[in-house]
Amino acid sequence: MSEWKPNIVVFACDWCTYQGADLAGSLRYEYPANVNIIRVPCTGRVEPEFIVSALSNGADGVFVGGCHPGDCHYKEGNYKAMRRFTLLKMVLTGMGFEAERVRMEWISGSEGKRFAEIMAEFNRTIEKIGPNPFRRDSNAG
Amino acid sequence: MTLKKIEINPMTRLEGHGKISVFLDEQGNVDNVFFQTVELRGYERFLTGMPIEEVPRTVSTICGVCRCVHFTAAVKAADAVYHVQPTPTARKIRELLLNAHYVEDHTAILYALGFPDFVVGPTADAGARNLIGLIQAVGADVGKLVLRKRYAAVKVIEMLGGKPIHPVAALPGGWSKRVTEQERTEILALADEMVELGELTLKVFGDVVLKNQDYMDLVTGDVYKVVCNYMGTVDDKNRVQYYDGTQRIVDTEGKEIGRFKGKDYLKHIAERVLPWSYLKVPYLKNIGWKGIVDGEGTSLYSVGPLARLNAADGMDTPLAQEAYEKMYATFGVKPVHNILAYHWARAIELLNAAEKARQLASDESITSPDIRAELWAPDEGVGVIEAVRGVLIHHYKTDDRGIVQEANLIVATTHNNGPINVAVKRAAEHFIKNGKVDDGILNLVEMAYRPYDICLACATHTLPGRLPLQLDVYDCKGELYKSLRNF
Amino acid sequence: MPDKVKLAYFLSGGCGGCDMAIIDLSETLVDVLPYLEVVFWAPTVADVKYKDLEAMPDKSIDVGLYSGMVRLSEQEHIARVMRRKCKVLVAYGACAALGGIPGMGNMHTREDIFQTAYFDTYSTDNPEGVTPQVRCVVDGKYELTLPEFYGYVRPLQHVVDVDYFSGGCPPHHSFVGQAVVAVLEGELPPPGSWITSGKAVCDVCDRNPAGRGEQRHLIQSVKRTIDGVPEEGKCLLQQGYLCLGAVTQGDCGSLCPQVNIPCRGCGGPIPGVKDFGLRAIGSIAASLEKEELVEQIPSPVKLFYRYSLPASMLGRKIK
Ligand code: SF4
Numbered sequence: 048m049s050e051w052k053p054n055i056v057v058f059a060c061d062w063c064t065y066q067g068a069d070l071a072g073s074l075r076y077e078y079p080a081n082v083n084i085i086r087v088p089c090t091g092r093v094e095p096e097f098i099v100s101a102l103s104n105g106a107d108g109v110f111v112g113g114c115h116p117g118d119c120h121y122k123e124g125n126y127k128a129m130r131r132f133t134l135l136k137m138v139l140t141g142m143g144f145e146a147e148r149v150r151m152e153w154i155s156g157s158e159g160k161r162f163a164e165i166m167a168e169f170n171r172t173i174e175k176i177g178p179n180p181f182r183r184d185s186n187a188g
Numbered sequence: 189m190t191l192k193k194i195e196i197n198p199m200t201r202l203e204g205h206g207k208i209s210v211f212l213d214e215q216g217n218v219d220n221v222f223f224q225t226v227e228l229r230g231y232e233r234f235l236t237g238m239p240i241e242e243v244p245r246t247v248s249t250i251c252g253v254c255r256c257v258h259f260t261a262a263v264k265a266a267d268a269v270y271h272v273q274p275t276p277t278a279r280k281i282r283e284l285l286l287n288a289h290y291v292e293d294h295t296a297i298l299y300a301l302g303f304p305d306f307v308v309g310p311t312a313d314a315g316a317r318n319l320i321g322l323i324q325a326v327g328a329d330v331g332k333l334v335l336r337k338r339y340a341a342v343k344v345i346e347m348l349g350g351k352p353i354h355p356v357a358a359l360p361g362g363w364s365k366r367v368t369e370q371e372r373t374e375i376l377a378l379a380d381e382m383v384e385l386g387e388l389t390l391k392v393f394g395d396v397v398l399k400n401q402d403y404m405d406l407v408t409g410d411v412y413k414v415v416c417n418y419m420g421t422v423d424d425k426n427r428v429q430y431y432d433g434t435q436r437i438v439d440t441e442g443k444e445i446g447r448f449k450g451k452d453y454l455k456h457i458a459e460r461v462l463p464w465s466y467l468k469v470p471y472l473k474n475i476g477w478k479g480i481v482d483g484e485g486t487s488l489y490s491v492g493p494l495a496r497l498n499a500a501d502g503m504d505t506p507l508a509q510e511a512y513e514k515m516y517a518t519f520g521v522k523p524v525h526n527i528l529a530y531h532w533a534r535a536i537e538l539l540n541a542a543e544k545a546r547q548l549a550s551d552e553s554i555t556s557p558d559i560r561a562e563l564w565a566p567d568e569g570v571g572v573i574e575a576v577r578g579v580l581i582h583h584y585k586t587d588d589r590g591i592v593q594e595a596n597l598i599v600a601t602t603h604n605n606g607p608i609n610v611a612v613k614r615a616a617e618h619f620i621k622n623g624k625v626d627d628g629i630l631n632l633v634e635m636a637y638r639p640y641d642i643c644l645a646c647a648t649h650t651l652p653g654r655l656p657l658q659l660d661v662y663d664c665k666g667e668l669y670k671s672l673r674n675f
Numbered sequence: 676m677p678d679k680v681k682l683a684y685f686l687s688g689g690c691g692g693c694d695m696a697i698i699d700l701s702e703t704l705v706d707v708l709p710y711l712e713v714v715f716w717a718p719t720v721a722d723v724k725y726k727d728l729e730a731m732p733d734k735s736i737d738v739g740l741y742s743g744m745v746r747l748s749e750q751e752h753i754a755r756v757m758r759r760k761c762k763v764l765v766a767y768g769a770c771a772a773l774g775g776i777p778g779m780g781n782m783h784t785r786e787d788i789f790q791t792a793y794f795d796t797y798s799t800d801n802p803e804g805v806t807p808q809v810r811c812v813v814d815g816k817y818e819l820t821l822p823e824f825y826g827y828v829r830p831l832q833h834v835v836d837v838d839y840f841s842g843g844c845p846p847h848h849s850f851v852g853q854a855v856v857a858v859l860e861g862e863l864p865p866p867g868s869w870i871t872s873g874k875a876v877c878d879v880c881d882r883n884p885a886g887r888g889e890q891r892h893l894i895q896s897v898k899r900t901i902d903g904v905p906e907e908g909k910c911l912l913q914q915g916y917l918c919l920g921a922v923t924q925g926d927c928g929s930l931c932p933q934v935n936i937p938c939r940g941c942g943g944p945i946p947g948v949k950d951f952g953l954r955a956i957g958s959i960a961a962s963l964e965k966e967e968l969v970e971q972i973p974s975p976v977k978l979f980y981r982y983s984l985p986a987s988m989l990g991r992k993i994k
């Protein structure tokens with residue numbers, strides 16, 4: 048059991064958070080190796096299906112990172128993403144998930160350090176709440 | 189004591205229906221019989237968290253056959269939750285919907301279930317006892333005629349309710365859509381067809397059953413007889429009502445022993461939990477739990493067509509009243525405890541509902557735009573209606589936003605749970621003698637609960653039709669000795 | 676028309692409404708009966724036994740309709756038998772194809788449901804604190820058994836391969852009529868698809884702004900059907916009533932909006948959508964003006980998954 052490391056999926060907007068992650072890498076800000084980044088053109092492209100697919104495929108935490116409000120390359124993408132994310136989160140908690148298991152943040156391309164810090168923090172949160180209960184549930188049959 | 193156990197298992201585990209277990213004593217005679225309901229879907233639980241106005245269209249799926257009754261009971265409960273009365277127009281629309289539903293449902297039951305029994309005979313092969321068989325027996329033309337006239341009622345449900353099977357238009361305090369004058373005239377024409385259907389049906393019943401002495405012996409005889417109390421809804425003249433009224437209880441002698449409305453049902457009814465059935469057994473609280481026995485002093489009561497007629501003094505439309513008088517004159521007593529008379533009562537009510545639908549559709553004020561009443565702060569409410577199969581109670585408690593916190597539903601089949609147990613036991617005692625169990629017995633035992641039209645869908649969700657049965661005979665050591673099944 | 680089409684029908688864990696939709700075909704039903712050979716219709720109409728069905732040669736039935744969800748082991752068993760015997764197996768109606776309304780039971784545990792039914796409900800009288808038992812002995816001598824009440828509901832495709840899906844609770848009889856004719860004439864879409872016109876409820880709805888040359892705008896408030904009276908002819912969603920017509924198959928012809936009631940998705944997801952509720956969440960959230968409006972939606976799971984929780988990616992509440 049102590050061997051368990053959270054599997055974390057990050058949907059990162061190509062225009063900001065993904066660049067932030069890149070920057071974190073080149074500046075050697077360390078963040079957990081179990082963070083898997085999926086590049087998306089804009090958070091507005093992150094459908095609820097993506098997040099739930101990640102969860103139902105066993106991700107222990109799902110993170111969506113996008114441009115700060117007002118900075119979305121497609122103007123409204125991140126606002127739309129925020130509304131969807133909030134509603135989805137209500138549904139996920141209704142289905143028995145911990146609210147902390149999914150998270151959305153605005154991280155710009157220049158915030159490499161912040162990216163690394165947030166990832167470390169998210170990782171700790173997930174470590175604390177434990178493995179994806181959906182996986183636990185379906186394994187239990 | 190050694191017992192043989194016979195299990196009549198109607199597809200139970202398959203559909204979650206009911207099953208009958210018969211225990212024989214050493215002589216092979218019936219020692220005890222249990223009618224078990226093996227199904228539970230948990231509506232009372234999963235309705236919680238839903239906004240009360242979404243409940244009617246949701247609970248309608250408790251049963252696709254008698255959906256309009258759950259729909260109507262739930263919206264009446266929602267009225268009560270919001271402390272409103274529907275506007276007079278909305279009330280008329282709801283009543284029209286419910287009456288159309290009575291016509292449609294009673295027709296389906298009588299033609300799919302009641303008549304085939306008599307047309308081909310009670311002990312004949314069950315194979316032909318179904319709707320398709322009946323259409324073949326009576327010919328495509330008559331089949332079409334009946335189906336078309338029944339469809340007239342379905343059409344009315346769709347026009348008023350939005351969907352023909354699971355309607356959606358009910359709202360607390362009213363209705364979501366007004367009726368146009370054009371729709372009213374269309375409905376009026378459909379109602380005429382419904383009245384014709386009612387008359388035709390009573391005539392078929394007269395020709396097939398009343399004129400056949402063998403059947404009449406069965407109908408008036410002692411095998412299919414359960415002596416219990418009756419509950420039904422009446423108006424201020426004690427006439428049968430469906431949409432609204434007072435619930436009246438009469439005892440085995442026909443004497444009134446109770447009346448209640450709305451939330452007071454809790455003063456009169458309690459439901460006993462049994463470890464051997466998923467279905468609780470309701471009884472009259474004033475008398476107290478006496479176990480599953482019939483006869484004078486029993487606390488069991490029946491609901492449904494015959495119970496309604498027994499609990500009332502008459503019908504509120506002329507043609508139905510005439511038929512009502514004829515039925516009681518034939519039996520010469522009231523209440524009638526012969527359960528096969530349920531079918532007769534059903535035919536009378538079909539005509540009554542059709543006549544009422546015609547009255548409602550004749551009333552031009554039903555097209556008034558005034559269909560929504562203002563709501564008050566929500567908390568708790570009970571909706572009681574006379575469902576096709578008997579008194580139906582929906583009870584909801586909500587928070588201050590009208591979100592359901594608790595729900596309690598008592599459906600018609602549940603009320604009849606006790607009497608059905610008695611009926612089945614009586615038939616089994618009569619037909620199973622000295623360990624002799626053959627195929628015909630299945631039918632005869634089945635006939636004991638078919639009159640109740642165990643809303644096979646509500647408690648067990650099967651369409652009106654035959655309840656598949658399995659009869660397992662066990663020897664004294666509890667080992668399987670013979671197995672009969674009709675599915 | 677070809678020779679008689681052999682048809683089998685099975686009502687599983689449904690309400691019977693799907694069967695009624697077939698009866699509602701009325702005269703059409705009588706007309707098509709000569710072209711159909713009903714080899715099995717349980718438990719409602721025909722007196723053919725399960726063992727007869729089991730004895731039929733594999734793939735000897737042309738079309739099997741399976742209505743209702745799967746909750747019990749025998750339902751699962753018949754699903755498998757139907758699959759073996761039928762060339763084409765259809766998940767007929769919302770329960771079979773999506774889990775349906777009873778699928779909302781997947782939000783609660785068995786213990787929860789028992790607690791409510793046998794203890795908490797107001798009229799319950801349970802002096803000895805009993806609950807129904809799978810096996811029990813009454814009066815020390817009568818041994819009675821009950822089937823086990825399983826914890827959750829599954830749609831048909833989680834049990835066997837399904838060739839076609841049909842939405843609707845129930846499918847509207849006029850649509851059933853069209854489908855029956857399509858089957859009789861052998862005009863079926865590629866296996867695995869929904870039998871549908873492919874249009875959304877919005878596409879066939881008179882209230883659609885697009886049809887009236889109007890622009891859609893973001894909605895300012897979330898309304899329940901008890902709030903106010905919707906303006907005639909105007910899109911319900913645009914007025915704040917959360918109508919799911921955009922993501923729902925419109926084979927019903929937009930019945931609910933026609934009576935001023937928002938669509939709740941019984942028709943099933945429009946083509947290409949795997950998870951109805953998630954797509955509905957995406958679509959509704961995207962049309963809201965402000966994030967805060969989200970909080971005004973009461974019990975979102977039971978709104979967006981009213982008919983489809985068991986078929987969704989998550990399927991049931993985590994215990
Ligand atoms: S889909 Fe609807 S009508 Fe069909 S069985 Fe299920 S609840 Fe009943």
Ligand code: SF4
Nearest residue numbers: 877880910911918920
């Ligand atoms: S959202 Fe509803 S009301 Fe609006 S066009 Fe679509 S189906 Fe019609």
Ligand code: SF4
Nearest residue numbers: 927931938939941942
């Ligand atoms: S409008 Fe929506 S909920 Fe209503 S019948 Fe059509 S698909 Fe079903």
Ligand code: FES
Nearest residue numbers: 060089113120124
């Ligand atoms: S482009 Fe970054 S969130 Fe839209």
